[in-house]
Amino acid sequence: MQPDFPKRFLNCQEQLQKRQLDGFLVTNLTNCYYLTGFFGTAATVLLTAKRRVFITDARYTLLAKASVSGFDIIESRTPLKTVAEILQADQVTCLGFEDQVSFAFYQAMQATFTGVTLLAQSGFVEELRLIKDDYEIAQIGQACAISDKAFLDVLDFIKPNQTTELQVANFLDFRMRDYGASGLSFETIVASGYRSAMPHGRATHKVIASGETVTLDFGCYYNHYVSDMTRTIHIGQVTDQERELYQQVLKANQSLIEQAQAGMTYGAFDAAARDVIVQAGYGDQFTHGIGHGIGLDIHEDPFFNHHAKKLQAGMVVTDEPGIYLDGAYGVRIEDDLVITKEGCQVLTLAPKELIVL
Secondary structure (H helix, E strand, O other): OOOHHHHHHHHHHHHHOOOOOEEEEEEOHHHHHHHHHHOOOEEEEEEEOOOEEEEEEEHHHHHHHOOOOOOEEOOOOOOHHHHHHHHHHHHOOEEEEEOOOOHHHHHHHHHHHHHHHHHHHHHOHHHHHHHOHHHHHHHHHHHHHHHHHHHHHHHHOOOOOOHHHHHHHHHHHHHHOOOOOOEEEOOOEEHHHHHHHHHEEEOOOOEOOOOOOEEEOOOOEEEEEEEEEEEEEEEEOHHHHHHHHHHHHHHHHHHHHHHHOOOOOHHHHHHHHHHHHHHHHOOHHHHOOEEEEOOOOOOOEOOOOOOEEOOOOOOOEEEEEEEEEEEEEEEOOOOEEEEEOEHHHEEOOOOOOOEOO
């Protein structure tokens, strides 16, 4: 199975027409990878109605020729100058560019592209990345399978009153690599005891003690695509309140899984989990969004603060409700979901029942 690059090219041409652009310049390396399959530190893509151009320097020429098809490949150490020559030859007068470029880069374009109107564009490629194809879903699924296996292994590694948070994080990191991950999709979060009330508590030298709650939030890259999973476990014993809190978060997580489907508004997606926690009396302790999109980036569209937008089949999103009691402990459970017309497919399959080590 391979990425459907011809379809991506067609989608780009439709974007050019929809946005009334003669051409579009891509410099974001992740977007360049999405369009070409090239992964390196020097890449510029120019799309016009007449051609598709890929520019890199001599370090990557051989790699580009081996991995990039459907593009004119040009070796250059001055990509903007090369682009300027093409724009002049193709009589491109209205060029779109990614709006996240630096101001210095924008000034360089202004100085180099004479006679060209420059129009910043938001989400030109990101809109195309929003819906994952079968290849992309398969890669994310494999990344999730790696995370699942690493989680099961770490349960045997943790020793109460001996193992530190940092040791657990390092174990997860290397175990995911052992199972085929090419890297970490973000810095692994291990937060125990009172630190588990910190939604993004990075691992420290703190020893994980008996009687504590431990939140593990981690993920990996597989073929450039990410996983993102959170599980919360308990060490030695669990109180009635901790058990009740855990069940509320699990109920919220599962409620969203049961309701998520294409056509659902972003607001309804958030409410499917949040309402469970609010009704349990912990609304003020659920302090972050319900989730986000994942794919080539660990955080990408959709973001659920745009409540009126609707889910579409092929989106891959996280479902991560949590409750955090400041100074005491916290619980979060996170899964990765593929949205379908009929519902959703859960990609993270590690156990979610209350685990007490």
